[in-house]
Amino acid sequence: MNETEQLWDWREKIANLYYQVRFNENVTDAWRTWCDTRSKMFRDHPQSPIEAQDRKTYHGPTTFPYDASLRLAVELVPVTADHMTIATGSDGELSMRSFARTTGLDARLGGELTLYWIEGYGGGVFLPFADATSGSETYGGGRYLLDTIKGADLGVVRPDGKLVLDFNFSYFPSCAYSSRYVCPLAPSGNRLAGAVRAGERHPISA
Secondary structure: OOHHHHHHHHHHHHHHHHHHHHHOOOHHHHHHHHHHHHHHHHHHOOOOOOOHHHHHHOOOOEEOOOOHHHEEEEEEEEOOOOEEEEEOHHHOEEEEEEEEEEEOOHHHHOOOOEEEEEOOOOOEEEEEEEOOOEOOOEOOOOEEEEEHHHOEOOOOOOOOOEEEEEHHHOEOOHHHOOOOOOOOOOOHHHEOOOOOOOOEEOOOOO
């Protein structure tokens, strides 16, 4: 496959993975599938963000143990659209606008988060965040929880009006692995005062 076909294949595999996650009623089993599939893709796929020379010895992203208390149902409150444009290197500029803010995280995580809609053809939901672990236990630029353009979609708002945000599925952006990438990072308003010890983390030194 050429590079474009490889990227197409990567995106398809990620979309299929999140489909499995959404429809597996055993949440911890779905999380293990997510961890195992991502580890294999990071080791073996030509579109892996891991540098080619490092893949043979790479064991996969490190994560915190699954924590059911960090699977949280929130309500979404509409907000006045705040447009922002972010430079993303050779990919040009990314435009996005805020469309909702969570209600229901503050008591557990010390803050609420804004959800963004990435503008342009098709569009998609984007939810980056930083927390008290950022820069120490996790990547300093924050992590992503939702990025539906890239297939990272945990599901839409339920009939009861709640959105489930499972922070065990939060992950590093590609720029955490390689300088080949320039990623949109969490805006200042999306920094939680609490420590989110779930999802991807830095490896623990021996």
